[in-house]
Amino acid sequence: MLRAQIESFPVAGHFTIARGSRTEARVIRVEIERDGVIGSGECVPYARYGETPEATLQTILDQGPALAAGLDRTGLQATLPPGAARNGLDCAFWALEARLAGRDVAALAGLDWPRTMPTAFTISLDTPDAMAAAAARAAHMPLLKLKLGAAGDVERLAAIRAAVPQARLVIDANEGWQVDELPQLLRACAEVGVELVEQPLPAGEDEPLARIEHVVPICADESVHARAGLEALPGRYDAVNIKLDKTGGLTEALEVAVRARELGLSVMVGCMLSTSLSMLPATLLAGFARWIDLDGPLLLAGDRPGGLAYHDGLLDRSAATLWGL
Template identity: 60%
Template sequence: MTSTLSRQLSARIEHWPIAGSFTISRGAKTEAVTVVAEVSHGGLTGRGECVPYPRYGETPEGTLAALQAMQEPLSRGLDRRALQAAMPPGAARNALDCALLDHEAKSGGRRVWNLLGRPAPRPCTTAYTISLGTPEAMAAATARAAHRPLLKIKLGGDGDGERIAAVRKAAPASELIVDANEAWTSDNLAQNLAACADAGVTLVEQPLPAGQDEALARIRRPLKVCADESVHDRASLDRLRGRYDAVNIKLDKTGGLTEALAMADAAQALGFEIMIGCMVATSLAMAPAMLLAPQARFVDLDGPLLLARDRDGGLRYDGSMIYPPEAALWG
């Protein structure tokens, strides 16, 4: 049995410029700030990447400190299974969970999906995100992306009916999903859902604020509604029934691939459709999420496409088609 006593953990903050800017209802940003964890032992290094999210009280510095604090437990033999109880769900645990999985796969000379007994990921279509803006700006951005089969449209509250109508006119053949990022209210919920239905939208993500989404259970929903900020890990699934039709699984919320896979299985057992989501980050953060794609109705792993550049050896994107990672990148 391989000793874990000499495992070394390193972590760092990285900055990745975004191509233009990325705007949602909570604001705009021009760079992605990620935290990378690396676990080294036996001449091999496993890597994982996360994106701390202020919406959940996370900062890059706090995430870095949380990771650095795990050096001693790792030296004492902490493994990926024990990690689930040793750290709370969130970005820091995601980076370390994925780094441990990557190292475990490399040490065994196997791909990570064989290690976990999961189906091998195959090439699949990812959504491509259109940032929030005026109807005219969003229509122009949509027209440039109208060749893509699946577009994810960021909305933000007042004027969303005009925005989605303009987007649909600019991309008549694309499948549309919408993400309101908690910006709607119980007063405009029905109106905005109707506007999305009129535009042929397939799915609306998180229309109401998490914890204030009870109105979804009281109305007739004209299209499917997906939980994002309202769902984190398996513990949050039960209260969603009757309010949501789908759940967006993100590794930064679940605290890594280990919990994300268990959550996908549990969500499907409860009748939810699965969406695989991401933050704006490099291919190192997208690669583990590819293992969830075989269970997903929607795959939204376009983070690297929104960057000015991806890391070397990143995932292969061919238009909106995303291909499984090479072992040198992850897993």
């Protein structure tokens, strides 16, 4: 039996990136039930990729007859393309398989699944002073992820570094920088000790990255979704941000992580704005990752019951009951 529905979670304060602001996270919760056992998953349709909650929900529900006829997680990979719909179903299948087998989901995946891990904390795009103040309030976090990609980014970087002189910093430009300004912006990042710059140029317009000096490592996000796009990254990028809503679930995400390592790419594990039900499957990728960015629930006014615990930037799944056990 398949069930799915759209759910909304208000954002705490505001969440702003180069493409706009959001006041709520709209997610789709998916449940697959077999023999009285339920496996759950969550996905986030993303407008940047042409997805809407309504169309994604319908795509998921359309798989009901196939599931009733025996569709499993392996068959799902050929049935739907990478994207949010497949992610919701794939993660529900993983949880269902684990519960039917009475095994920890990490054992099924053959992974060491740490119970705690540090995560980045996102600072939304704002004025230099406002971002500096937000960074100062979060200075106790192990890693700050700064949303940039608008005029005034050099000033933002300077103000933030002055406010948090010891903080580790990574940048997400969300495709918001221009080629002609890229060398100056990368130098500004290097001067303040930024560890990583994520997706500075628009996807499809990133060929110039192969011709400039990477004074700071550059990470692909929108430029790659799944395994099919990985081979084009070396030379342009130094790292890849793996998100389950892009890969279409944990199944392909694990394959992306393995192949990225073979290609010499560092890995960031990232997320969309969503609840612990989205974060928990992504934590299985922690062993591959140099940077973990799974702070989605921290940006919401409230998380799901049974979710992750966060303590000063440390993600703790010890008491989570939503997924995987």
